[in-house]
Amino acid sequence: MQTTDLIQVDQQHLVFHLHNDKISYLFRVIPKIGQLENYYYGPRIQQPSLDGHLNEREIRPGNNLLTGNYTTSLEAIRQEYPVFGTTDFRQGAYAIRYPDGDEITAFKYSSYQVTPGYPDLGELPHARYGDETATTLTITLRDENSPLTLQLHYTINTTNALIIRSSTFTNSPQSKATYQLTKALSANLDLPSADYDLIHLHGAWAKEMQIQRQPLMVGRMSIDSDRGASSHQHNPFIALAATNADEQQGQVYGAALLYSGNFLAQVEVDNYAVTRLSLGISPTQFTWQLTPGTSFQTPEVVLSCTTTGLNGMSHEFHDFYRRHLIDRRWADQPKPILINNWEATYFDFNETKLLQLATKAQAVGLDLFVLDDGWFGRRDSDNGSLGNWTVDRHKLPAGLPHLVTAIHQLGLKFGLWFEPEMISTDTPLFQAHPEWRLGHPDKNISHGRNQYVLDFSNPQVVTAIFEQMAAILRSTKIDYIKWDMNRYISEAFSPYLAAQQQGELYHRYIMGVYHLYGLLAQSFPELMIESCAGGGGRFDAGMLYYAPQAWASDDTDAIERLKIQYGASLGYPLQAISSHVSAVPNHQVGRVTPLQTRGDVAMFGTFGYELDITKLSEAELVQIKRQIAFVKQQQHLLLTGEFTRLVSPFTSNQPAWQVYDRQSGQGLIAAYQILSPANPPYRRLRLQGLVPEQAYQLSRIDAHYQLGQPLLVHGDELMNLGIIFSEDYSERPADYWDRPQPHDFASQLFALRAVADPQA
């Protein structure tokens, strides 16, 4: 028996046990057939049986690998990384086309290796930091039918209820042939039950992150994106929740792909109630040429397993991304509170207008001024100039450095919008290099928002865009970039890639995007980048590796944002979710919501403003000033505390959530009321995750962000009985008529502070 702290290997039975205090992940090598069989993934088991007791084998009708042995049908075995067609008729995790045209693979176990830390996947987003607390198991399999090897990587750390998986396909340098990888998912998990609901986040432009929950069915359910980006439509994050699990309790598996391109997440339930969960790069139009001496590395999948409901799952993802994914330069750091001019001016601005906005922004205490779309080329509408990253002298005759200096002199940082992956046909770049546009030169190339996509699979294109961006970034001090991406790839064809490599385009494209992010990070280490794709069209864990926050949606309405942010929080920490206070009537839905509510929603994310601040009344400016001061004071808690969903806006008129930090004992609770009912029932809100015996001061926060008279309450009361909303008018009935009027779209914040128990 070989043991490290986190991985135990039983050499005799070839059983692998990855474990920490929270989870156990167990699989073995099946003797004779050399296949990997999953035994278990769930809460920690101290001493799992290794004597074969965990082998489940019925004799079932089926095709069998070994002559005379009726228990070697892979269809009846829960596997680690299955392939279709060699006795398993379910969906495989990978597929290889051989020079003869067949797809018959025979990978068998060869060896294993245990190494400290997280694997370094280069520019492909990957878990990182804290190598001393992580261990990786790599299983090597060899193909009997070719010189190919397959490595399966499993990483576990000491603290999180999750494992990280990926796989590497390698063609030997001695090989004489090229093999085509036509499918290469990152991980597969076969579970011995089908009593789960599939939960995923779907949407469209301006309505991202809608939660859908659906019982599994026998057969396949899948979500995917073949749009060249992870997409508004589906998110590369899914959960399988036990049918009785809810936000606060029950077993949940979470699966997230650290990747921003095309993906497939699939759940297949077979006729024996085995659930197969798989996730990885979408196989649609994917074919990778595995030439001699080369490897293909899949993106990583994070697979969590928790028993404390959906919140428990989210806590693991939030914690893990904060510590092991988001760049340390930005993770858990104070975030500048910004103002963005997009909804204030759209394309219609000049230096005077921008400086008026910035001056007011400075006066109310904002930190960062972001100049959005429209500053470059000749861009007065969305009809051109992308790829011409030179300042528009009609709008900014004194040039960009002049504006930036003025903004810096106000004491604000400066941010600038780019859409680096796009090209408009009216630009010098397009005229010089029409072949740098994605699409077949002899076939139709569709536009999206009047623009085309650059061929980021071509390294020259990435370099050329980097040089244009670098020239701007070197010309003056730019502190922040909003990197947008406003259309998907259709009619995928790269004029740069050879015919047989066209199936590599989508992956090479996204690797080009990552490369540009990497170049910018190297050359401008202080530059922070926010990702955006027409709102949340590329809101994924791959992007989070490079850009610590993402614009969650172009829908800035506070009430709609409740759902978007609630949905996003399932898989992503608050510090990744960019959210702004915008004008009323709201530009997307026309709704008029109170400024307080807009602030109380947006502060549960990375906070900012996106409205014409010069048009606000003095009273509104005073309120904004208080709002900003309050968020600054609470920001550390908001960005690093444990965020827990309490009541869902998808099912309730009175949604609520909380942030609580156990160490400091500080909490912030937000309760919203969408529509105000007449003669309402009493309302109680039960909190979560507090210390039962701990005494807390609970204070209502008023419209001026002042804390009211604190109540002394213990954790068990707040978690079981809850916060009481109604006032007691029994001794002062006359006051009832002077109470603040209830209204639609209302919000109420409460502050929580652990204190020494006066009775103790």
Ligand code: GLA
């Ligand atoms: C996208 C973004 C917006 C804004 C516009 C500018 O829609 O999501 O925030 O930047 O582009 O064109």
